[in-house]
Amino acid sequence: MGVSLNIDISSIVFFEPLPVIEFVRxxxxxxxxxxxxxxxxxxxxxxxxxxxxxxxxxxxNLIRRYRICGLTSQATREQA
Known part of the structure; x- marks a missing residue:
């Protein structure tokens, strides 16, 4: 029969909708x-x-969607 692998994607983590700052807190x-x-x-x-x-x-009224790919080491107020 051989070896089989069942990957159940229904068990992935879901995040509740909330502001990123609150998530970090x-x-x-x-x-x-x-x-x-x-x-x-x-x-x-x-x-x-x-x-x-x-x-x-x-x-x-303009809603934009992004995917987070990383963080900078600089604080926001230091960004140009």
């Missing part, structure tokens, strides 16, 4: 988001968010 179990992230925290977030689809809703 829950993931890191911390409320203060004003402190910089450590390298360990950044890696943990990167692994958790890689491939996740997000919607950008701050542009009024």
């Amino acid at each position: 829950q993931l890191l179990k911390r409320d203060d988001t004003s402190k910089p992230l450590s390298d360990t925290e950044r890696v943990k977030i990167k692994k958790a968010l890689r491939g996740v689809k997000v919607e950008v809703t701050h542009c009024g």
